[in-house]
Each structure stands twice: as structure tokens, then as C-alpha cells.
Amino acid sequence: MSAAAVRVEDVSMDYETPGGRVRALDGISLEVSAGESLSIVGPSGCGKSTLLGLIGALDVPTAGRVRIGEDEVSGLGERERAALRRGVCGFVFQADNLHPFLTVVENVGFQLALHGADGGAERCVELLVRLGLADELGKLPDQLSGGQRQRVAVARALIHRPAVILADEPTGALDAGNSERVIDLVIAVGGEIGATLVMVTHDPEAAARMDRTVTLRDGRLTTAGVIAHAR
Amino acid sequence: MLARYAWRDLTRNPRRTVAAAIGITLGVGLFSGVLFFIDGSGASMTRRAIAPLALDLQRVLTSPLGARLELTERLTPIRAPGAGNGVRVALTVTNHGTVPAHEVVVGDELAPGLAYVGGTTTRDGRLLRDPGAGTPLAQGLARSGLNLGAVPPGRTVRLVYVAKSAHPVPAAALRPRAQISSQQSIVPTRANVPSQLTLGELAARVRRIPGVAHADGLAFVDLPPGSLSVGGVTTPDTVRVFGFDRAYAAHYPAIRTVAGSFAAGRGALSAEAARTLRARPGSVATLRLPGARGPVPVPIGGVADLSAARSLFNSRRSTDLESFLYVPSSIVLDLETFRRRVVPAFQMASAAHGTATKSLPLEELDVLVQRSRLRSDPGAALAQTRAIARAVRAIAPEQDYQIDNISNTLQVARDDAAVAKRMFLFLGIPGALLAAFLAAFAGGILALAQRREQANLRIRGADRSHLLRMLAYRTLALAGAGSVVGTALGLLSVIAILGSTNVFEASTAELALSALIGVGVGMFTTALALYVPGRRSLQGEIGQERGELVSRPEPAWRRLRLDFVLLAVLVAGEAVALGTGVFDAPPGSVYEGRAVSLPTALLLAPVVAWIAGVMLSLRVFDALASRLPLPAATGFGTPVWGILVRSLRRRSWTLAGGTSAVALVVAFGMSLAIFTATYDAAKGADARFLVGSDMRVTPSVLSTRPHPSSFASRLRTGPVRVVAPVVFKPQNAVLTSSFNEDQVSLAAIEPAGFARVAPLSGASFPGGNGKRRLAALRRDPRGALINARTADELKIGKGDRVQVLFARGTRRQALVALRVVGIFTRLPGFPQGVQVVANLAYYASATHSDRPDFFLARTAAHGPADLARATAALRAGPGRGDRLTIDTTRTALDKDQSSLTALNVKGLLRLDALYTLLMAAAAIGIFVFGLILQRRREYVTMRAQGMRTGELRRLVLGETAAVTVFGLAAGMLVGSVMGYLLVRVLRPLFVLDPGVSLSLLGTLTLVALVAVATVASALAATALLRRLRPTELLREA
Secondary structure, three states, rough: OOOOEEEEEEEEEEEEEEEEEEEEEEEEEEEOOOEEEEEEEEEOOOOOHHHHHHHHHOOOOOEEEEEEEEEEEEHOOOHHHHHHHHHHHHEEEEEOOOOOOOOOHHHHHHHHHOOOOOOHHHHHHHHHOOOOOOHHOOOHHHOOOHHHHHHHHHHHHHOOOOOEEEEOOOOOOOOOOHHHHHHHHHHHHHHOOOOEEEEEEOHHHHHHHEEEEEEEOOOOOEEEEEEEOOO | HHHHHHHHHHHHHHHHHHHHHHHHHHEEEEEEEEHHHHHHHOOOHHHHHHOOOOHHHHHHHHOOOOOEEEEEEEEEEEOOOOOOOEEEEEEEEEOOOOOOOOOOOEEEEOOOOOOOOOOOOOEEEEEOOOOOOOOOEEEEEEEEEEEEEEEOOEEEEHHHHHHHHEOOOOOOHHHHOOOOEOOOOOEEOOOOOOOOOOOHHHHHHOOOOOOOOEEEEEEEEEOOOEEEEEEEEEOOEEEEEEEOOHHHEEEHHOOOOEEOOOOOOOOEEEEEHHHHOOOOOEEEEEEOOOOOOOOOEEEEEEEEEEOOOHHEEOOOOHHOOOOOOOOOOEEOOOOOHHHHHHHHHHOOOOOOOOOOOOOEEEEEEEEEOOOHOOOOHHHHHHHHHHHHHHHHOOOOOOOOEEEEHHHHHHHHHHHHHHHHHHHHHHHHHHHHHHHHHHHHHHHHHHHHHOHHHHHHHHHHOHHHHHHHHHHHHHHHHHHHHHHHHHHHHHHHHHHHOOOOHHHHOOHHHHHHHHHHHHHHHHHHHHHHHHHHHHHHHHHHOOOHHHHHHOOOOHHHHOOOOHHHHHHHHHHHHHHHHHHHHHHHOOEEOOOEEOOOOOOOOHHHHHHHHHHHHHHHHHHHHHHHHHHOOOOOOOOOOOOHHHHHHHHHOOOOHHHHHHHHHHHHHHHHHHHHHHHHHHHHHHHHHHHHHOOOEEEEEEEOOOOOOOOOHHHHHHOOOOOOOEEEEEEEEEEEEEEEEOOOOOEEEEEEEEEHHHHOOOOOOOOOOOOOHHHHHHHHHHHOOOEEEEEEEHHHHOOOOOOOOEEEEOOOOOOOOEEEEEEEEEOOEEEOOOOOOEEEEEEEEHHHHOOOOOOOOEEEOOOOOOOOHHHHHHHHHHHHOOOOOEEEEEEEEHHHOOOOOOOHHHHHHHHHHHHHHHHHHHHHHHHHHHHHHHHHHHHHHHHHHHHHHOOOOOHHHHHHHHHHHHHHHHHHHHHHHHHHHHHHHHHHHHHHHHHOOOOOEEEEEEEHHHHHHHHHHHHHHHHHHHHHHOOOHHHHHHHOO
16 A cells, blocks of 8 residues: 555534534544555435545645645645646545536537546547447437436546546445445456545445445544454 | 425526516516506696696686676566467667777677567667668578667666567576677676676685695786886887786796885886886885876885796787797886776776777786695696686686796697606506516526436326416516515505605506506516416427427518518508608697697507518528538538538527527617707707707896897806807797798897807708808898788798897887898707897897897706806806806706606606616527527537537627627617607607617616626626536436
């Protein structure tokens, strides 16, 4: 295992709500090595997605530091964080969040365009074909099944070869067959590009396929919950 | 509980609530504002309409010479010879006067069912011969009466005849029908009428009528030139002798005493007469009256400026009651002196058998009503004045006729008010439609945004009826609050425009009714507009947000091609209207008793063009957007441009909602801007046409200085650039053709100067332009321009020779021969009408008089400030120490007493423009925030993908700009068509045919506002996006 790709140091996160200030994360520290896969599990509302959002530079912690590689994400400005997301991170969510007015190829191509690699249509097609979407390239998301849409979302997350793949319940809305296929794809393609994978999931089977699992409860990591899986 | 949930939903999502309510508020504000505007401006219509009226009511005596002829008729039922029923008719004529009555004619017509018994008519017992088959008292087809010849004073003539009937004669048939007239009293008087009241008796009785403020006697008669002299000096002009008391002068403030006073037993001279006669208070004037034994001495007690006294000089002819026929040489006697000295002289003159006095004294009672007691609504005020007029007429109804100026004026104002209300409502319709549209637009966006919440509620057990009830509560709350606030806003904005005094001149009941209608209509339309999309959304697939792209059905209007159908209807309607001359109605005029005649149905045309035009523009927008070229064949393009183009291409129909909102508002605003600019330009042109140029300078009758044509050069001072002298007086000439002659109004002008000062674009010269005609007049000093109607009546053509009597009725009158060099239909500067235009230089040489009546002046610029500067320069320069009356286009606009003033169109336009600007901003704001509501997950996904805030801002701005730029362009195009149609429909509001004008400032304001609203909304929206929590939004399934 190489040097840490993701390092979370004593991170806390508070939210202002109408009912007062709420602490979503409380002193979380963890490390994920480059190429390692980590699953984060825990009950609903324990702060899993919040932690993923902090790692993916979607948000800034109230306290503590988040590093991706050598960059301290929590100290970056909006512009730099956006650059980090478009270059280093790849997101897969429970909802596919595909853009409804873009075709399958364009949805994937847009991520490449953001990455500054315009004209990568062939690369998109190649990946999509590999994900079994060869016949769906010119279709709009509305014309696809749920599993197909989630595969397009995976392709979009991987097309720019991110160093870190962040998946938030990627199979939450899929049936068992599609869930397995999507996890297979994420692990396989992520492995090929040497990406670090951090996945939030409720699915024990999906969690078990990661290198490691950490458990969150009430915004804190439970020491008993750290499980190293044999691969 | 459901109501509480709906309430919390509204209060905890303030942006959404405001977005939904703001359109309703503004739309209802405009609609109710229009209603309040109608109340407020209608309330001041009575005041504005009657303000310029010189005389409220006139009772003009039909026999002013006090003929004391009396006719009595007695009908006695008898058994007719040879038939069952009959009537014996006895007519008695008595001359109670002191002079003989000449040409006394008695006529009597039989009641239906009665037949004259031939050979029964007697005069003073002597049998009269029947003329053919009829009675001597109703001869021939004209039913002419019997001419008794002269009836000496104190004499009685008795006429008796018998009529019969086959059936019993009903009592009603036995009412007197005989009439009598004479040379002195040519208007027939009925039999058995009470003896004639004197002016004093009549005035005393009229004053007692409730609602009458003053009733004053007035008498006058015109005397030929040479009738008035002081010392050895005689006036060369026609003289008018007035008889009225000091109270009359007090009640009509245009009669201004400038020296001495009005006193019983003494006369007052007009300023002109005093100057000509070199008379002053204390002088003794001499009047030569026809029929008088010798000159009548009148000690002079005062000098008066009568030049603005319209009650004295307005024409008494029913065809031109507002013509100001001023007679400069006038003398005023008190009424008693007039009756004692003037009337008997004329009685003597008329009593001389065979003589016909050209001008007879006229006696009338001038009545002023209590204007403060009149209701503010012209219709209600009309009922009041008509009641007063009826009461006045009921006193001695047979001895005179009545001119009810105030009721005539109010009738026009009432009709104008009705037209105004219809027109205002049509101008308010877009407000109501926009309110409904903005409510529906916001409602649609709200419904889409609430789908997820509704899905959550369903998951928690809420069924469809719960959701519908919540929707109803929410709709009621939004529509209710929006309507109430909108109505309050409408009232406040109308107060700001009209002033609280004007608005609250309307009755509380009227205002309350308008408020109720505003709230009611607002609630109904907006509630419907909000509820329907919400309900439709509930029927859709819960949780499905992608529907906006592919599953959105084509709207019904597009499938049915409603835009093309409406446009076809519009074109057909306009073609029919053009063909039938609907747009050629004459302008409204209170003076001419003519209300504004608007083709009300065609007021719908701009509304139809509005809706159809915007629909068509959406079709075009869709077609253009779907053909936008993709940035690159093999790649995506730059992130922002690539997304923007694809979004526009594939979601054009979603964006069309925003386009239509902007286009509708901008089109309405544009049409208002065009109409306002046209209105301003047309009113300015109307004013210039009426004044004759930018300014009209009239030397006061009180001025002691001469004002020859050369005075024009002195008037060229400051901003005054060109000045042209004009001689003009109503009916100051006689025009004779080879067929006929007529009294006409003649203007003598300097053709070159007149061409430079007068707005000849508004003039009409059949077959040639005005400048060429005036050049012809300049080349031929003995040339004349003739009014087309006069030329037609006198059979005069271009090139003909005519005879014209210049300065008719004055010592300087001169008969000249002129050649007609042109025909015109109207000429600027002569609102009273002018029939002949001659060359001033020739006029001056022919009459040996160089005294222009006024000077027309053109200024360097035409704005109000320029005119004010020019007026000040004239007052400080040639006007210093001289009395000059200066009228400008500005004062002409202020004095405009046509129906247009009462309509206060300008105020309504300001109200509409205010709301248009606000609604344009609101529409863009609703669109942008709706876009954010609908697409927040999309934008947040883009952020997660690495799109920077600046790029997102450009994207939102790009989409908003595409929508607003197209909406703006479409709106301006559609608005221009609407403006054109509006101007055409409202053509009768203007004197001159208004061209369509475009206000650059108004248009730029609209464009700038839309641009600012677009940028501000986009910036605010992206700021909002930054505050969203991506992790929460993105994980939602």
C-alpha cells in the first residue's frame, strides 16, 4: 500500500438548522492509502455523506483538516476546490444525477470537457461500450433503465481517470443484479486507473468488497467498527 | 392540520412564496389601479368639462321688443249643423302695446277627428271667404295662417269658425292650438299663454329655483358704423350696445373694469371704443338709434376690457355657439336704461310699416348654476342640470327658447366618460391577463418544485385529497394575500399619479366597489391560474423531475395553431374596419357637442395581436433554438457553451415559458411606450396646429401702442426665431363668386413668414403641398387661398376670380378682386375656421390699415422650458410696458377643453408604464428563480463535477439572457404592432392624424430594465446556488 491518498484529521462539521446548531461530524480522523478502497457504513443520519462531501471538497469542515494527496482541501478556496473536483475526484451518487438534456455520450463527455480534455468522444465511447452501453450512446437519460443510467454515472465518474472515486450509496436505487454489476465496474475500472475508492453504503455485501470498512455512529468513528477485509 | 402545514410551507419558503405572490400582486395592482383610476378621473370629469363654459343656461326672449299682442282661444262644444257634434272656435287678438303690430298672422289647426265647416269663419262678425277647401286659418300645404295686416295699439280683432265631428269630441281635442306672430315677433306664440314676463320678473323667479346660483338679464343690439360718438369723434366700426347691470359684471369676471365703474344711469365703453373716441369716465357719448327722434346722450361712467368676455360675444346661433364674435366698439348701458331708451327706439323703427330693421335687440336671461353642488360624476351632474333646466323652462314656457349649454356639455362629458371607462378597461385587461399569466407561470414552477415534497407526504400517508386540500389552502392564501396587497398597491399608485384629492373625489361606494372587484377578480383569476397547474402536477408522476424534457406535451394552442387563427382573425377584422372607415371618426369636442367615438370592439385588436404575436414568437423561438449548431462534432465544446447550447436546443419549450413572460410584459410596455410617445407628439402637433406655431402673441385691447406688421421684428428676441403677423377676425369679410356670396372669416398673412412659423404638415391642401400654395400667394399679392367647403358652396375653383370685401363693417372696408391660387381644407392657427386667406401686404394697402390681430412666433426649440424662456424674453423685451397676451402650445394644451382632457389618458399610461416595468422585472425574477428551483440538483451536480461558480453564473446568465433577449426582441416587435393598432383605434382622440412615434427613452428604459433585471436575477440566483448543500441534494434519489 502506498502513501495516503486521503487523510482526514480531527474533522468536525456543524450545521445551522432552524432548531439550532447540529454537529454532524465530531473529531473524525482516518486515512485511505492510494489505490485502497474504503467503505463507510453506519445508520442513517450518522454523517456518512457529510464525510464523503468533505473528502470530495464539496464542503469545508468546521474544524480539522482534509487532505487529498498533498493538497489540504479544507484550506482551499472555492475555485481551487472546483479544480480539485474536476481533476482529482469522481463522484457516483445513489441518484444518477445525469443531466437530462445531454445524451449518454455527452453526459460523460461533459466531465472530460470540464477536465479540459475536449474532443475525447472516442474515449467516452470506448468506456461506455465497455460498460455495456454501446447501443445507448445517443439516447437521453429518460430513455434508459435505472441500471443503465447508473452505469452512465459510473462512466462519468471515471472518464477523467480520477485519483479518488467517491461513491455515495451507488447501488441504493438498484436491484441486486444491477447493484453487483455497478460495484464490479467501479472496482474494476477504479483498480485499472489506480484510483482510491471511498464508498458510503448500507449494503454489507458491497461494503465487504472494499479493502476496509469504517463505521460511523452519531458523527464519530467507532473503533470497533474498523474492519480490514481480506481481498 | 393541513391548513397549518400549508401555512408553514408558505412561511418557511419565503422566496418561493414571494415569487408566486409578486406576479399576482403586480397584476392585481394594475387591474385594480385601472378601476381606481376610472373612479378618480371620472370624478373630476364634471369639474373639468364645465370649467371653460362661459354660460350655463340662456333663456332668449323671442319677442324682445315687448310686443304686447295677446291671442286668446275659446272652444265651445255645440251641435254642428247637419252633424251630431261640433265646436265653435273663437280667437281674440288684442294689441296691448303702444305701437302698431304689423303683419299679424293667426294660424289654427284642427284637432284630429274635427273637420272645418266651410263658410263659417268670420272676422269681427264679417264672413271671410274660404281659400279652396280649407280653413282661412290653415291655408294650403304649408298650413299658413291668416294675415290680419296691422293691428293698431289698443285694438281687438275677433275671429270665429265652426268645426264638426262624426263622433263626440274628446275633451283633450279641445285644447287651444292657435298661434300668433307679427313682424316684431316672428316666432309664433301659442294662444292663451300668460302675459309675457319682463326680464326682471323672469330673473326673480328663476333665482328661486334650487341649484341656480345667479340669473342676470342681458340685452344687446348691433348698430351700424357711425352710431357712437363722443364729442366730435365717431367710431368707424359697427357698434354693439349692451344692457346689463353691475351684478352681471360681477358674476362674469371676464368683464374687467379698467377705469371708472359700472353705475346705474351711466354707460361704460369698451377699451377700444374709449381709445378711438378718446373718451374717459365723465365724457358723454351719443348713440344714434334707429327709430329714435334724435341722438341719445349717455354719460360715461367707466371703461371696460370686454375682449375676453365670452358670455357677451359668443355666437347665439345654434350652429356655432362657441364662436367668439368680438365687436371691439361696444358700449354698456344698465338694463333699465337699455329697456327705457333702446328698446322703444327699435319698437318705433319696427312699427314703421314696411321698414325692416336689420338687427333687432336681443334679450336673454343668463343663468349660472351652483357648480359646487353638482355631482362629480358627469352622468349624475347631467341629471341635476337637466332638472334645473326643466324648472327654468317651466316658468313662462311660451315666450322664449332656452339654450342649455351646461347640460349639453355634461352630456358630452358623460358619453366621453362611458367611452373612457370602456377604453380604460381595455387598457386594464392586459394587467389582469398578466396577473393570471404570472400566477400560472409561478404556479407551474412552484408545482414542479413541490413534487418531491408531495412525494414525501404521500410516503407518510397523505392521499390525493389531502394534497389537493393543501393546494387549495396554499392557493387561497397566495391569491388572497396577492389580491389584497395588489389592490392596496393599485390604490396607492393611483393616488401617486392623480393625487389623493382627485381620487377621493369619487364616492366611497365607488371606491369600495372597485376594491371589491379588484380583490374578487384578482382572487378568481390568479387562484385559478395557481390551482390548475398545481392540480395537474398532482396527477403526474410523483418524484419524476425529468418530465420537463421529453414528457411535456405540446401545448394545445400550438397543436390547434391558435396563433395563426388569431392572426387571421385580426387581419380580417382590421381589413373590414378599414374598408368601412371605422378609423375615420372625427375627434371629440365638448364645444361641438360631440363625444369621442371609439370603435370599442377594435380595442380588442391590440389584445389579440398581443396574445397571437407572443404565441407565434414562441413557435419561432422553439424553431430557432432547436436549430442552434452544436459547438463541435466530436467533442463537447467548452463546458459553459456546450451545456448552454444543448440546453437551449433540447429544452427550448421549457424556456419558452420565460420567453413568453418577458415577451408579454415587454410587448405591453412597448405598446404603451409607442402610444405614449405618439400621444405626446400628437398632442404637441395638435397644440401647434391650434396655436398656429409655438407661440401666439396678441396685443391687448388695453395696449396704447401701435402694433403694425413691423412689430414682428421686435418680437424676434431670445429664443424666438421667426415671427409672422396675421390679420384675422371671425366673419370679417364677404366673399362673392359669380354664383353667390357669403360672409366669411378672412386671414391676411405674410406667405413667406407664415410658411416658416406654421406647422404646414398638419395643413391640408388638396393636390399640392402647403409651401407651394403659400409661394403662389406670395408671388401673386392679389391671390387668395379658399377653404374647400366654401369653394364648393360658392362654386369657386382654382384660377377663378372672386370679389372680397375686406374689413367688413368697418370704415376701412374695401371691395377687391382676387384670383384663387389654391384650395385648402384646413390651416394651422385658426381653430375657429378660416375661409379665405389673402396676402397681408395687399390687405394693408387696400384697407389703409396695418394692424395685425396677432403674431405667430416660432422658437428655436419646442420644449416647455424653451417656451418658458421665450415667454420670459418677450415679457422682458417688447412686452415691457406693453400689454401682450402670450399663448404657447403649452398653454393651449392646458386649455384643451376637448373630451381628451377629461379622459386623462396620460395618467393612465403612466400607471400602466409603472406596472409594466415592475412586472418585467418580476417576470424575469420569477423565471430565474424558477429555473433555480427546477434545476438546482442539475446545477449542484455540475458543481460536484467541478464546475466553478463563475462558470455556473455564466451558464445561468446565458440561459436567462437567451430567454430575455429573445423575449425582448419578440416583445418589442409584437409591442410595435400593438402600439400601431392602439394608435389607430384611438385616432379620434386627436385633431390631426397621429403618425406612430417611438420614444427612444421609453424603449431604452424598458431594455435597460430588462437587462438589469436579467443580470441581477442571474447573480442573485448563483449566489443562492452557492448556499445550497450539495451533499444533501445529490444523495436524494
